Amino acid sequence: MQILAIDIGGTAIKYGIVNEDFSVEQSFEVPTEAQLGGPHLMQKMLSIVGAFADRVDCVGISTAGQVNSELGKIIFASENIPNYTGIEIKKTIQEQFHLPVYVENDVNSAATAEAKFGAGRGYRDFLCLTYGTGVGGALWINDKIYTGDYFSAGEFGHIVTHTGGKKCTCGNNGCYEMYASTRALVNAVKEETGKELTGREIFAPEHFNNVIIRAVLDNWIDEIIGGLTTLIFIFNPPCIVLGGGIMNEDYIISEIDRRIHARPMHSFQSVQIKKAELKNQAGMLGAAYLAKQAM
Ligand SMILES: [Zn+2]
Known part of the structure; x- marks a missing residue:
């Protein structure tokens, strides 16, 4: 076939x-x-x-x-x-x-592919998020995609993490993707340094080791974790798969992993944070x- x-x-x-x-x-x-x-x-x-x-x-x-x-x-x-x-x-x-x-x-x-051939193999349930211009999401539950009532479940980019915050393309204010997307990181670096750097350029040694840029980056990782925290409380997932080009930077995955597992609750200790494999x-x-x- x-x-x-x-x-x-x-x-x-x-x-x-x-x-x-x-x-x-x-x-x-x-x-x-x-x-x-x-x-x-x-x-x-x-x-x-x-x-x-x-x-x-x-x-x-x-x-x-x-x-x-x-x-x-x-x-x-x-x-x-x-x-x-x-x-x-x-x-x-x-x-x-x-x-x-x-x-x-x-x-x-992408979540289906990760479930069958990639980072989600062996899990009946996991969450998948991709970080880019926005933040995309998918729910893999009971070994299939959970679609919701009208094929709209898993829009994690639009959960509100900052009430009254930045205006989002969806019409609401304070959505997760306005703070945790790759675009949000790029914008924050520009605001703090005046430099227009791509996600990849931010990780070049001369920028990554700059204290101002590193502070912006660490704050952005906290924003990522803010949304993941909400999702972990709701779903208690055994695994979260993170995709999007920026997640190829090992610093991000290892920091998310470290900060999530520093929380005392069992649901935070047990969740596996994984990088998407299939690119x-x-x-x-x-x-x-x-x-x-x-x-
Ligand atoms: Zn939104």
């Missing part, structure tokens, strides 16, 4: 062939051109599927935005991809190519797994 997996991110679309043992045989990347909007993006998906349709058995799609995975439809997408809300991905592809199609949200896809392939592998399962 061969599965076409497509991972639609804010800047790039990764796609390729995944075989039935879930190894990626071929992969490619094209720009998303998100600003051109949802209908344009749908056309891009159709041309990708068209190039592979005669040699694959099903199609798995991981995408930004909230997804009704039963209908394969985008139920909400932010202005990062204008007019993506309402796009019926599954129906549109099936009408043209008559292939089974499964569509899932990107963080849910760039997580979305594709998760989508491929879900597509095969749905057949």
